[in-house]
Amino acid sequence: MDKQAIFDDLKKQILTLQLQPGIALDEASLCKRYEISRTPLREILRALAAEGCVDIVNNRGAYVSSMSHKVLRDFFLTAPMIYSAIGRLAAQNANAQQLAEIRVIQEKFRAAIDSGLSVDMVYWNQRFHASMGEMAENPYLKPSYDRLLIDHARISQTFYRPRDPELAKRMYSALDHHDEMIAAIEAGDGQRVVDLIIEHWELSRDLIEYFVNPDPLAFEMAAATS
C-alpha cells in the first residue's frame, strides 16, 4: 500500500464515518497498521488536515475533524453557492475522458444503491460529486468544494436510516439527478446543470432537516401552550 493508497483509505473511512469525528489518530498504531514509518505517515495526516478531514493540534496529535453545530450552519450557508458555481464550470469545461469517468462512477453508485450498502452509497456519491469538481478545473474553488463534499458525506450519513423506505425512494431520485446532470454536462448546458444541482441540493437538505427537526410545528404548539 503506497502513500496515496493510505491517504485514500483514511479519507474514505473518515467520510463514511468508520472513523468518527473527534476521534484521535494515533501515529504509532497507524504506522503499525499500514506498515510504514512515522515520517511518511505524518505527511499523510498533514495532507488530510489540508483537505479538512483532520485537525492537527500542536504536540497533541491528529483528530478526525469534528462536526459542530456551527459547522452545520456554515455548511448550509455555503454549499449552494459553491455547488452551483462548480456545476456551471463543469458544463463549460468537461472533456470526453472525464465524462467517461463519471459514467463509471455513476454505475458504481447505482450498484451501491441496489445493494443497499450505505457506506458504498455515501462513498460513490461523494466520488460522483468530486468528479464534477475535477471537471470544473478551477483551482480557486476546488479547496472549498472538496471541504464541503467531505462534510456533506458525513452529515448525510449521520442522519441516514437504512430501514426507512422513504429514504430508499429518495436515493433513486438522487440517482436520476446524477443521470440528468451527466446529460446536461455533456450537452454543455450550464444553466440546466445548476438547476439540477439546486434540485439535488434541496432533496439532500430536506432529508437532513427532516431528521434534525422532525416536527417543527409540534415545538411551536408546545411553546404556545407553556
Place this chain on the structure above:
Amino acid sequence: MDKQAIFDDLKKQILTLQLQPGIALDEASLCKRYEISRTPLREILRALAAEGCVDIVNNRGAYVSSMSHKVLRDFFLTAPMIYSAIGRLAAQNANAQQLAEIRVIQEKFRAAIDSGLSVDMVYWNQRFHASMGEMAENPYLKPSYDRLLIDHARISQTFYRPRDPELAKRMYSALDHHDEMIAAIEAGDGQRVVDLIIEHWELSRDLIEYFVNPDPLAFEMAAATS
C-alpha cells in the same frame, strides 16, 4: 525562528514575488538558511502547498506555484463571488478584537503607502483582506479565499509600476475603501461591505487589465487593417 515564523517568512516572500513563481525550493539550502533539519522544513513546504503557494512534484521537490494564463482567467472568474461572500459574513460575525486588529493592520498599510515601498504595500494589503477572512469565520470558504488572496497579491505586484503617479492615486483610493469597509463591518452593514468590495475589486481589476491590455482599441485597428 520557529516553524510558524519560517512558514510566514516564506509565504511573505512568495506573495511579494521575492520568490518568483516557478522557482525551485531546494530543501538543503532552505534548511541551512533557517537552521532546521529537513523533517520540519518538509512539513512547512507541504503546509505551503496546502495553501496553494507551492507545488510539490513527486521525487522532484517543491516549486513556488506558477501563474499561468489559465490561472489569471480563473482568478477573475472566481474572486468577485468569494470576496463578496466573505465580506457579507465578516459584517455579520466580526467581534471587537478582530476590528481592533484590522485597524492596526490598516495603519501599517497606510504607512506602507506613504513610504512608497511596494513590497510592504502588497504585504499589508494582503494582511488586511486576510483579516476580513478571519472575521467571516467560515471554514468552507476560507481555503478558497486564502488561495485567491495569494494570487491577487502576486498578480497586482506583477503589473505594479512604482513610477506611475496614476497608480499612487489609486493606492489612496484603495486605502479609503479599506477605511469604509472597517466602518461598514463595525456597523454590521453587510450590503455596504459587499458594495465596497465590488468597487474595490473593480479598481484592482481595471488596474490589472490596463497593464495586460494597455490599448485594446489599437489592437482592433491593427486587425482591421491587416
Place this chain on the structure above:
DNA sequence: GTTCGAATAATTGTATACAATACTTATACA
C-alpha cells in the same frame, strides 16, 4: 475521600543516516 504534585509512561517533534529516484556529465559510437 479528595486534591495536589512529582515521577513515570506515552506521544509528538526533530535530527540524521540510509535508500530510492532524478539529474548531470563524460565517453563511446554513429
Place this chain on the structure above:
DNA sequence: TGTATAAGTATTGTATACAATTATTCGAAC
C-alpha cells in the same frame, strides 16, 4: 557533431534514534 548510454552526483523519500512535550499514575498531605 550529435546522440545515446552509463557512471557519478545531487536531491528527494523513508526509517529510526533521540529530544521535547503531554498524559497518566501513584502517593502524600489535607
